[in-house]
Amino acid sequence: MDVSIRNIRKEFGKFPALHGLSLDIGSGELIALLGPSGSGKTTLLRLIAGLEQPTEGQIFFGKEDASLKSVQERNIGFVFQHYALFRHMTVADNIAFGLKVRPKATRPPASEIRKRVSDLLDMVQLSGLEKRYPSQLSGGQRQRVALARAMAIEPSVLLLDEPFGALDAKVRKELRRWLREFHDRTGHTTFFVTHDQEEALELADRVVVMSQGKVEQVGTADDVYDRPNSPFVFSFIGESSHLPVTVKEGTISYLGQPIGIRDAGVEGEGTLFFRPQDVALTTDTAALSGKVTASRRLAGTRIAELDISSGNGVAHHIEIEVPLEAEVAIGKELSFRPTQWKFFRG
Numbered sequence: 001m002d003v004s005i006r007n008i009r010k011e012f013g014k015f016p017a018l019h020g021l022s023l024d025i026g027s028g029e030l031i032a033l034l035g036p037s038g039s040g041k042t043t044l045l046r047l048i049a050g051l052e053q054p055t056e057g058q059i060f061f062g063k064e065d066a067s068l069k070s071v072q073e074r075n076i077g078f079v080f081q082h083y084a085l086f087r088h089m090t091v092a093d094n095i096a097f098g099l100k101v102r103p104k105a106t107r108p109p110a111s112e113i114r115k116r117v118s119d120l121l122d123m124v125q126l127s128g129l130e131k132r133y134p135s136q137l138s139g140g141q142r143q144r145v146a147l148a149r150a151m152a153i154e155p156s157v158l159l160l161d162e163p164f165g166a167l168d169a170k171v172r173k174e175l176r177r178w179l180r181e182f183h184d185r186t187g188h189t190t191f192f193v194t195h196d197q198e199e200a201l202e203l204a205d206r207v208v209v210m211s212q213g214k215v216e217q218v219g220t221a222d223d224v225y226d227r228p229n230s231p232f233v234f235s236f237i238g239e240s241s242h243l244p245v246t247v248k249e250g251t252i253s254y255l256g257q258p259i260g261i262r263d264a265g266v267e268g269e270g271t272l273f274f275r276p277q278d279v280a281l282t283t284d285t286a287a288l289s290g291k292v293t294a295s296r297r298l299a300g301t302r303i304a305e306l307d308i309s310s311g312n313g314v315a316h317h318i319e320i321e322v323p324l325e326a327e328v329a330i331g332k333e334l335s336f337r338p339t340q341w342k343f344f345r346g
């Protein structure tokens, strides 16, 4: 099912939680809503579900205006961070719940419900556990039951609100991979909320980066990591260093000194962003340089922290990645040059 979000505004009292947000999502896409706390991710999910009404704007499911439909009519599968299974029901009864509570006219016969529950248990790899109660399952298993329950109603759209947030790192990683495979097999249009950038980049077909009730960028993991379109996206996704610079006739200068790189794009004062790994050490004098204040070894590489000084003291503290064999004694002066960067004016 395609989902088209058109110019949605949401105010809580006078507080604008979403400011005129638009998105076009294709059928079967796995979409991550990624952003810091308070950026409006859950609000957007609740609007899609129909649990909140927009102050302005519309949401279309296919060609139909969803605002004319109730929560039930939207046929949404919803999974929350805290699985919220019914504790007094077995796994099988939890999964069957959404079908059993349907009005008689649309309720499948008991034999079909049993078959569907058994297929779903298979799909979430929990066959054999149907008679257990939630308290007899691990966190990861409970979350898979919650997914099976959401899927049982054959939803048009699946909404997952931090579905793995309450689990430990290892189980989270396993479930991520599992969810990707599960999605590829079932092909539901799926939105999942996360504030974990790694989870968003690894799992999603496209990532919607949100900040303060606005969409900052929508794109594949490569788009948002390699081609961030704003300072916010550059610093929110992945590691980054930044320095205030001036660009004049293509020459980039830091504190009035050219730093050996050129940018033919926008001119003026602004900020130079680069990834710690996108730098090369150099012996050129026309380069950035700074004194090592600390260093740390990561698996295959080393990070050096540098104080970049100006005539009147420390101007900026940044991190760069250096080759393992580089000399990084504290106090050592390192010269380097960004090999890839992005300049944002202002």
Ligand code: ATP
Pocket (backbone or CB within 6 Å): 012, 015, 017, 035, 036, 037, 038, 039, 040, 041, 042, 043, 044, 195
């Ligand atoms: P988190 O990652 O912390 O869950 P989020 O990105 O999901 O954050 P939302 O829960 O959508 O953010 O909240 C967006 C903004 O709207 C926040 O400032 C929040 O305080 C506000 N907000 C959300 N729900 C309500 C409500 N029912 N009444 C008033 N303000 C609300």
